[in-house]
Amino acid sequence: MTNPYQINTEKLQEIDALIHDLKKEQLIWLNGYLSGKINGINNDNIPKLANVKTVSEKITILYGTHTGHSKEIALDLYDRVRALGFTPALKALDEYKKNDLKKEEYLFLIVSTHGEGEPPIQAEDFHEFVLGKRAPKLEGTKYSVLALGDKSYKKYCQTGVDFDEAFKKLGGTPIVPIHKADVAYEEVAGKWIEAIAGELKEIQPNSNQATSVENSPVTKKKFNRTNPYYAEVLEKVRITTEQSEKEIYHVEISLEDSEIEYQAGDSIGILPNNPVDLVDLIIQHFADDAERIVHVGGKDLSLFRALQHKLEITVLNREVIDKYNQIVKNKNLTALLENEDALDKYLYGADAIDLLEDFPGEITTDEFLTVLRVLYARLYSISSGPSQNPEEVHITVASVRYKHKKRDRNGACSTYLSDQINVGDHVPIFIDKNELFRLPAETDKPIIMVGAGTGIAPYRSFLQEIEQNDKNTNSWLFFGNQRFKEDFLYQVEWQKYLQKGVLNKLDVAFSRDQKEKEYVQDRLQQNASEVFQWLENGAHFYICGDKNNMAKDVQDSLKEIISAQGGISAEKADEYLKKLKKEKRLLLDVY
Template sequence: MTNQYQINNEQLTKIDELIKELNKEQLVWLNGYISGLINGGTSSENKLETKVPKSSEKITILYGTHTGHSKEIALYLYDRVSSLGFSPSLKALDEYKKNDLKKEQYLFLIVSTHGEGEPPIQAEEFHEYVLGKRAPKLEGTKFSVLALGDKSYKKFCQTGVDFSEAFKKLGGEEIIPIQKADVAYEEIANNWIDSVAGELQKIQPVTIPTVATENATAKKKKFNRSNPFYAEVLEKVRITTEQSEKEIYHVEISLEDSDIEYQAGDSIGVLPNNPIDLVDLIINHFADDPERIVRVGDKDVSLFRALQHKLEITVLNREVLEKYNQLVQNKELTSLLENEDALDKYLYGADAIDLLEDFPGEIKTDEFIGILRVLYARLYSISSGPTQNPEEVHITVASLRYKHKKRDRNGACSTYISDQINVGDHIPIFIEKNEAFRLPKENDKPLIMVGAGTGVAPYRSFLQEIEQNRKQTNSWLIFGNQRFKEDFLYQVEWQKYLQKGVLNKLDVAFSRDQNEKEYVQHKLKQKAPEVFQWLENGAHFYICGDKNYMAKDVQETLKEIITNEGGITAEKADEYLKKLKRERRLLLDVY
């Protein structure tokens, strides 16, 4: 009779099968793992992580981020490298000691590019140091860079490229070629992390504990671009009048049963459907069958579904045009690609059917869909405070409609929400963290909030949070739109906050209510002495709106105010602005 402590034949067979698959190092590890369990281990999960022998190799993970993506990836990499038996160091670039650079053995950098080729604020000083004359030689340093960017910009991933080239010039050995990731970065980031793990296992060939790897994976956010949450629309209300030139909606979305959390300043990503009329135009151009099955990525879908749900057809970029021209060899397109100014002008407002009609050539349907980008999410600044709305998220959406080349055009996501989505419908969403647009940590810091149009959305979130959680804060909202009667978004709420003292000052600029247009930057000029005094008293200055015009004009005006009111040179005013950015007191959320 077998007693309770004896292994039975079935268990013994399983053990034998397992042992046959293990090498010597794995058997040593398994012996330590079992010893740990016998000696009072309460969690096999913990033992799997703690029993991995530690390596003495110096591994440093650095990140430079604007919205938080680079930090998120750096944390995943840190967990993965730790599970291999190393003790990596993890630092933000603005916290990293530059003198340590020459001591690095293995250096892994994750960095985004902000705007048109600029480093994020967090990376500015290190970027200047590495590209400058004082940077040390890096012989003996092995490195790899993961660069995040947006292909809609000409200088795609430029900051990451700058670092990679500088490290090589300084004598570093690039053990994994630079990886450049577009807006949908998850797959490339995961593959890069796998490559890093593979390189490090050459130093320390330790089996990655299965549970430890799962733990690192479990820390990833539950919902993202590739795995959105299908959220119910609770309310959709137009908040401009029928007479307004702008069609703007306030949309309230349920987060119930999602465990999704957000902070004031974050954005929501919405995965849209492309306009059906544009899908039909493309299919008709090829005289193809909308129900024909095509391959998109690793999935087989109908041609119609691919064009409506999977591929980017409402906007183009240089890369798409270059790939297209490789197939059609169109002389006019070749000439366009050689002229940056003409290319920028063409891309503004152009869509996929324009490309086919403007630059004809021999190309098949499957070839064409093969060059298109994956349909990416559209981001909207959240206009609700999480404390006041823990199971809801609100957004403010302006429907994009315009005529271009005698054809009506619609924004992929804005008109998807305004035309196709009703209360009770479900839309695919995820939260996009924005660490670069937060309320001050100190409750008593003054706030100057400048927004035009839907750029006022995050300030509604801010004021709801201030009302719920903060003591008296001096806050000043400067809002602009076209007309007072038609376009004064959330007017009643701002008045309520003024009465309660949650909002202390409100200035408005309505550009079409008088002969001479007045914008938010003009209102700033009118209040220049007060604006400068608020800055001198420690105010945080926020800008939200159009990046090409409004945001640039406001920053130029702010520089002018600092120059004149501070009695300093333009160069000193530039330094003043840079200092505000470094101190996280000049914050931008632009689109």
């Protein structure tokens, strides 16, 4: 029989949150206070602890994220600020009340930039508000911004820069200057957090409390780009035939004893080795010694090892080319940097040896090493469900091989996995959270999944979760590849899910099996009426694959379907799509 006087779980959680940071002496005092309440004693007579002060400063941490990185950093900052004895507020930008902005004393914002300078969906409204005429004055606000971005884009970290400039214009005072972080963001984020902690220590009124809390462990050590977990490869199987133009592998990796957890929709990051032949070409270009010791990333190691394991040499970006040209001062390269279209065309497929050969100049090996970026992890959509595979993670990898300027090229990570890694070997990994590519929280909501090639990966994860947890989810899969016989990835599994009712509908498009090419967007158009009806019934629509072609074409087709089936204009169809995104019902995992 339930005790009618027992406090419910929700109330207990509230109480626990209130007393979470109290010291032993404060808990003893609180015990006496409650005893007095029970026995009707006037609590004014209960002795009060000396030197117990409250931190009154209002601290708010906001984040705007596309995949979840900003949220992850916000949580790290939240823990760090709490460790100093403060009680900060933590909010996503789409949950934050705009009217509260004028009340902020200390405001810390972590925000990513999506695409070419666009704010993530989560930050769109707040971005418009802060840059608009209704934004309040912030003379009493101290703030700092951490901007996440990708230097391969022209408008690097633009959203964070927008917020920083707007806060400054509104009268805010930057307590720590804006920090910008590239794809490998952990080091910059860590420095930003510590800079903020250093400033907040100056206003901490109770140093004794801060010291005792600060020295206690707040969060367990995490695996990330700078601290990967070395996981064993359990299985590696090619899942396209030898006749296929695509070389695609299914790879299974052990997480046993790692305590690593993931969710359907997440990605795995793998730190690769660069292709040996490209490393050799660079060393030969400089006529240098592969075993000569160089200093890279704070470590002394051989030139060969630095180029293979530590530096990015298979792809270039504007920053690398600009830094290189500051040393060599090549007139042709200067002209290229002034022509955005020509630069974009050159960057596509170019690597480090191209830069050295196409735009020669006086530069030493060691100078060239300072030009190159740190070798960054490659992300692969996880193709296994965590409920079905709690101690494993599966990925679907297409080997990238192509010829450019009469030289064979290899993708750094895909060929590392296909050519260098065997079953039993260990690879450095970490989980990359993707909060905006999840199954619906309400299991009765239908889902439409669209993927081409390896874009099928997360849907295998979704369906494994649906099967394992007996979810009543109507699901419809659109899959495209080149040829039915050679490239139908996981065909047997989809048939099994259809028979079990885990997958309700399957439409496929194999572009090279007939004279006129057919793609997934054509299958969507052929099922336009039903697709629209599913959307009207609350379906979540997922797109996974190439962002420049497939994902764009699918969204264009979806817009046409909405316009035609809904009997509305193209402009209204645009609004429909934006509404789907804001409701987190149009979700993209693109690369």
